[in-house]
Amino acid sequence: MTPVAVRSRRSVLLGAAAASALSRLPAARAAEAFSFGLTPLFLDNDIELLSMVERYLTRRLERPVALVKRRTYHEISAMLLSGQLDAAWICDDPYVQYQDKLALLAVPLYRNKPLYQSYVIVNESSNAQSFDDIRGTVHAFSDPDSTSGYLVTRWMLALRQTTPAHFFRDSFFTYGHRNVIRAVGAGLAQSGSIDGYVWEVMIDREPELVRRTRIVFKSEWLGFPPIVAPMVIRDVPVVKALAAALLDMPTDALGREILSVLALDGFTTGTPDMYESTKKKWLIVKAQV
Amino acid sequence: MPRLLRLPAWPLTLKVPLLVAALMIAVAVMISQIVLSRLVKDQETNLTLLANAYLDGLSAAVLPAVIRGDVWETFDALDRARGQYSGVKARYALVELPNGSVLAASDPANFPIHSAVPTELRSKFLKEDGLVINDEVGRAWLTRGLRTEGFSVGRILTEIDIASLLRVRSQVVLTLILANGGLALAFSLIGYFAVKHMLQPLGVLAGYVERVREGRVEPIPERYRKKVASEFGQLFDRFNAMARALSDRETLASHLAEQEKYAMLGRLASGMAHEVNNPLGGMMNAIDTLQSHSEDPEVLSKSLDFLKRGLAGIRNVVRAALVTYKGGSDTSLLTPTDLDDLPFLVQHETGVRRLRLNWRNHVTEPLAIDGPTVRQITLNLLLNACAASPFGGEVAVDASSTDGALRIAVSDEGPGLPDNVAALLSSAGQIAAPSRDSKGLGLWTTGNLIQRLNGVAAIERSDAGTRIVVTLPISSEGARHAA
Numbered sequence: 002m003t004p005v006a007v008r009s010r011r012s013v014l015l016g017a018a019a020a021s022a023l024s025r026l027p028a029a030r031a032a033e034a035f036s037f038g039l040t041p042l043f044l045d046n047d048i049e050l051l052s053m054v055e056r057y058l059t060r061r062l063e064r065p066v067a068l069v070k071r072r073t074y075h076e077i078s079a080m081l082l083s084g085q086l087d088a089a090w091i092c093d094d095p096y097v098q099y100q101d102k103l104a105l106l107a108v109p110l111y112r113n114k115p116l117y118q119s120y121v122i123v124n125e126s127s128n129a130q131s132f133d134d135i136r137g138t139v140h141a142f143s144d145p146d147s148t149s150g151y152l153v154t155r156w157m158l159a160l161r162q163t164t165p166a167h168f169f170r171d172s173f174f175t176y177g178h179r180n181v182i183r184a185v186g187a188g189l190a191q192s193g194s195i196d197g198y199v200w201e202v203m204i205d206r207e208p209e210l211v212r213r214t215r216i217v218f219k220s221e222w223l224g225f226p227p228i229v230a231p232m233v234i235r236d237v238p239v240v241k242a243l244a245a246a247l248l249d250m251p252t253d254a255l256g257r258e259i260l261s262v263l264a265l266d267g268f269t270t271g272t273p274d275m276y277e278s279t280k281k282k283w284l285i286v287k288a289q290v
Numbered sequence: 291m292p293r294l295l296r297l298p299a300w301p302l303t304l305k306v307p308l309l310v311a312a313l314m315i316a317v318a319v320m321i322s323q324i325v326l327s328r329l330v331k332d333q334e335t336n337l338t339l340l341a342n343a344y345l346d347g348l349s350a351a352v353l354p355a356v357i358r359g360d361v362w363e364t365f366d367a368l369d370r371a372r373g374q375y376s377g378v379k380a381r382y383a384l385v386e387l388p389n390g391s392v393l394a395a396s397d398p399a400n401f402p403i404h405s406a407v408p409t410e411l412r413s414k415f416l417k418e419d420g421l422v423i424n425d426e427v428g429r430a431w432l433t434r435g436l437r438t439e440g441f442s443v444g445r446i447l448t449e450i451d452i453a454s455l456l457r458v459r460s461q462v463v464l465t466l467i468l469a470n471g472g473l474a475l476a477f478s479l480i481g482y483f484a485v486k487h488m489l490q491p492l493g494v495l496a497g498y499v500e501r502v503r504e505g506r507v508e509p510i511p512e513r514y515r516k517k518v519a520s521e522f523g524q525l526f527d528r529f530n531a532m533a534r535a536l537s538d539r540e541t542l543a544s545h546l547a548e549q550e551k552y553a554m555l556g557r558l559a560s561g562m563a564h565e566v567n568n569p570l571g572g573m574m575n576a577i578d579t580l581q582s583h584s585e586d587p588e589v590l591s592k593s594l595d596f597l598k599r600g601l602a603g604i605r606n607v608v609r610a611a612l613v614t615y616k617g618g619s620d621t622s623l624l625t626p627t628d629l630d631d632l633p634f635l636v637q638h639e640t641g642v643r644r645l646r647l648n649w650r651n652h653v654t655e656p657l658a659i660d661g662p663t664v665r666q667i668t669l670n671l672l673l674n675a676c677a678a679s680p681f682g683g684e685v686a687v688d689a690s691s692t693d694g695a696l697r698i699a700v701s702d703e704g705p706g707l708p709d710n711v712a713a714l715l716s717s718a719g720q721i722a723a724p725s726r727d728s729k730g731l732g733l734w735t736t737g738n739l740i741q742r743l744n745g746v747a748a749i750e751r752s753d754a755g756t757r758i759v760v761t762l763p764i765s766s767e768g769a770r771h772a773a
Contacts, residue, residue, distance in 0.1 A: 139403060141362070171404055173361040180362060188399035189365050 034065035035239065038077040038089030040144075050262050057255045061246035062239055072176055074146035081231065088230040088243055094148040096227055097280040100273060104235035107228045107247040108271030111198050115225045115269050118197035119149035121218035124185050129192065132157055132218040140165065140172040141181045141190035148279055149196040150178060153220045156282040159289045179203065186213030198225075202264045224275035228268070244270075302489055307481035311474045318470030322463070329462055333455045337430060338421055340377040341450065345434040347371065348383065349446055356385055356393060356436050356444050361403050364394035372396055381429070383448035385436070386412075393444060407447070415447050428453040491522035495529060507537040547735045551666070554673070554732070562607050562638065569600035576600075606634040624661035624696070626653045629689055632669055639676040640685065648686035657691055658765040663739050664696065670736040671700040671758055678704030678756065696762045703755035707733075712749045715740075715758070 037058065039051075051068050058066040069086060071077050078095040080086045081103070088106060096103055108115040123129045123138070142165075143150020151174075158168050165172045173190070175181050178199040185193040197219060204211040228247060230240045247268040250256030260267060297305075348371050355363030368383045384395035386407050395401035415433045416422055422431045430450040436443050494514050501508055509530040515523055576593040583589040610631040629651050633640075640647050668687070675685045683703040690697050707715075714734040740747050745762035 171361075173403075175362040175366075180366070183369070184362060184365065187365070187369065189361070189394065189403065 034067045035062055035088070035243070036067050036069050036086045037243075038069045038071070038081060038086040038091070040071065040074045040077045040089075040091060047262070050259065053255060053259050053262070057250075057253070057259060058243070058246060060255075061249075062242050064239070074144045078146060081229070084231065087234065088228065088240065090226065090228045092144075092147050092226045093224050093276050093279045094152050094283060095146050096229060097276050097283050100276070100280070102232050103229040104232045105227050105271045105273065106230055106235075106240065106244040107268040108275065109225050109228075109263075110266040110269055111225055111264075113266050114222075115271055115275060116222040117149070117225050118222055119153035119220035120195050120197045120200050120216050121154060121192060122182070122185055122195055122200065122214040123192045123217050124188055125213050125215050127191055127215070127217075129217050134217065135192040136168055137170050138191035139189070140169040141184040141193035142172060142174045143178050143181050143194060143196070144174060144176050147178075147194075147196070148223060148226075148282075149220070150181065150194050152279070152282055152286060153223075154194040155286045157218075159285050164289070182207075182210055182214055186210055192217075198264075221278060223279050224271070227271055227276075303482060303486045306485040307478040310481040311478040314470065314474035314477050318466070318474065322466040322470065325466065326459065326463065329459060333459070334423060336377075337423070337450070337452065337455065340375070341421055341430070341432050344371070344375045344378040344380070345432060345446060345448075347375070348448075349434050349436055352385055352446065353436055353438065353443070356387075357438055359393065361394050365396070365398065368394060368396040379451040379454065381449045381451050383446060385444050386447055387444045388442055412447075414449075423452065425452075425456060428456050488519075491518040491526070495522075495525060498529065498533070502533065502536065507533050507540065509533045543735075543738050546731065547738065550731055550735045554670070562611060562635075566604050566607060569603055573597050573600040606631065607637070610634040622658060622660065624653070624657045624659045624664050626651060626655070628661045628665045629653060629668060632665065632672060632687075635669060636672050636676055639673060643676065643679065644682045645676060645679055646684040648684055650686070650688045652688070652690040653696070657696055659696055659762060660743060663743060664698070664762065667736050667739050667760060668698055668700070670732050670739075671698070671760070674732060674736075675700050675702035675704070675756075675758075678702050678707075680704065683755075691764065694764050694766060696764055697759065698762075699757060699759045701755055701757035706751045706756045707749060716747050716749065 035058070037054075051070075055066050055068050069077070069080070071080070074092055074095060077086070077089050078091060078099070081089045081091065082099060091103075096105075111117055121132055121135065123135060127134075127138075129135050129138075140154075142154070145151055155165065158164055161168070169192075175184050175193075178196045181190075181193040181195045182200065182203065184190045193214075200211065200214075200216070228243075230243070234240050246256075248270070250260055251267040300308075348367065351367035351371065352364050355367060364385050368385070371383065372380060380396070382395060382397040382400065384397075384401050384407070385393040387393050390412075391404050391406055392401045394403055401407070414422060414431045416431075417433075419434055420432075424430070428451065430452050432446075432448045432450060434446045436445055491514070494510060498508060498510050510526045510533075515526050518526065573596070576596045579589055580593045633647055633649050636647070639645070668689070672685065672687060679685055679702040685703075686699075686701045688697075688699040711730045711733060714730045715737040717737070737747065740760055740762070743762045745760055748759045748761075750757040750759065
């Protein structure tokens with residue numbers, strides 16, 4: 002999912018003394034820009050959306066905001082954990098991996114709930130009707146750090162005592178949920194793992210592309226990818242201001258416009274226990290590896 | 291062979307436009323070949339340039355992904371390249387790994403990842419970098435190797451649809467055919483009318499030549515002379531000069547023939563007088579006998595019979611002379627009688643020279659030919675034969691009609707005609723008339739009469755004498771009319 006982070010020029014070293022960390026806070030140097038990290042979602046090319054987010058946050062935080070994009074989730078996670086970003090919209094998988102080091106700032110509300118599902122899709126011409134029918138296909142994953150685009154499918158295989166290398170004829174990563182739809186729709190892969198929220202939003206925005214795919218499996222409801230900040234700076238005013246800006250988004254005209262583009266209803270505070278299910282899956286997969 | 295099937299017999303008004311059209315078509319074909327050849331070359335050059343630009347971009351885009359073996363990135367690059375190069379209509383593009391398998395293709399349904407590139411497909415591509423064009427199927431196959439640090443990491447194979455190029459070629463061919471065909475047709479029509487106009491004086495000339503053939507010699511009027519080009523003007527002048535000479539000669543020949551006829555009459559008159567006089571003595575005796583012995587029925591009968599035969603002989607001679615020299619016979623017909631009374635005209639000649647006349651006339655029905663002229667020809671030849679024959683010899687005349695021709699053979703036992711005299715008969719049209727005092731005027735006149743009837747004369751000489759055979763065509767229309 003798409004993380005947003007605020008970056009200071011100097012890294013915030015996780016695990017360092019709070020005082021040391023606080024001394025480097027962006028809030029202490031109002032002139033410095035906040036770095037807000039984003040991982041590729043369906044909006045990976047939506048320059049206008051990025052501009053709106055930047056304008057909204059700059060106004061609310063009263064300082065420049067720099068939006069940072071990288072090709073993979075891992076890059077954003079690493080930058081966040083190494084202090085290169087001050088906040089980020091990350092996937093729930095990296096969140097549960099580093100739950101003790103990351104503080105929840107806000108969780109998006111999709112259809113008024115902070116939840117989403119993982120889908121397994123196939124090409125429209127496929128005869129597959131269930132998850133087990135995709136055995137032997139070429140499978141497109143989204144990202145190794147994506148819950149919906151990798152972890153859930155990996156967990157399903159772990160339950161079956163198998164791995165992608167054995168279950169699928171072949172598999173590859175596309176590093177984007179939209180790319181999974183393209184790969185499956187074009188026939189490059191016969192099946193794919195994808196964020197259900199992305200698939201549902203894209204069916205309205207790119208129906209020709211999405212209709213070439215069909216859902217054969219929907220996971221249970223999982224905690225929506227959150228907006229997080231390093232634990233050590235969670236109480237810094239600017240970080241709190243970021244959380245407030247996100248929570249207040251439905252009350253602001255530009256904020257509502259952003260929510261409309263994202264097809265979200267707003268943000269909620271969220272709690273770590275919302276991600277228990279994701280965490281269990283990660284642990285099971287981790288145990289198998 | 292029918293006349294129209296023989297090329298030399300075709301009219302110039304047809305041949306010249308056809309020649310123009312043929313030349314135009316030849317030039318058009320040659321120009322079209324040059325244009326098409328140049329077009330094909332240019333198209334191939336442009337296609338090669340476009341293809342290279344396409345492959346340059348594509349190979350730069352896919353190379354990092356190919357090095358990593360990244361299926362998605364490779365597909366993404368190939369997929370995005372579609373539509374980015376408007377000059378190159380790629381049907382598919384794929385990246386083949388060194389082991390012959392597909393890393394990714396723009397058309398993954400037909401070329402699944404990690405499947406082997408079909409052998410039949412691979413055979414269409416060059417082993418090294420380059421372009422293969424197949425005009426028949428409207429496709430081109432491009433190959434571009436992917437190399438890094440001197441090592442081959444795969445190659446791009448792509449099939450290009452060149453139907454649009456071929457369509458342009460077809461349009462150019464169609465345009466060339468229409469333009470050149472139209473030009474050839476236009477020039478042919480212009481050629482036809484121009485040549486027809488230029489050859490109009492020939493038609494005038496032909497018309498006047500035809501009149502000559504029909505016996506009417508007329509010069510071409512001056513009004514035509516002014517309208518034509520100088521070449522035809524000179525031709526008209528020469529024709530008119532020839533027409534005048536021909537007219538003069540015809541007049542002279544006609545005059546001489548008339549004179550000859552009357553000269554012959556003079557010669558015959560004395561013979562005829564003799565023939566008339568001969569029976570007169572006997573007839574006077576018969577009258578004396580009748581006066582003396584009129585009561586004797588036998589003497590009366592014999593005397594009257596004698597008188598009748600004598601008078602019949604005189605009548606025959608007189609009638610023949612009248613027919614010959616007064617005319618009155620139908621000039622379009624020859625009746626058997628026109629020939630049969632000729633012996634009466636020559637009986638004096640034969641009698642004086644004690645000649646035997648072997649007369650055989652096989653003509654039994656009227657023939658469509660100028661009777662008086664045939665009669666004069668035959669009489670002239672017969673008199674000539676009588677004059678040439680030795681005393682007590684035989685003169686034979688044989689007339690017959692076969693295969694649309696009248697054949698008259700006159701033979702004598704004379705020593706034969708000298709060549710120069712014989713030429714007067716057989717080539718009268720090309721030889722000037724002999725002087726009135728010299729011999730041969732009769733034969734020259736006869737030769738002219740034979741030529742007027744489009745006939746020919748053949749002279750056969752043998753130890754036994756001379757035989758002149760005249761063959762005269764009979765008009766088929768006239769024959770039907772006569773019949």
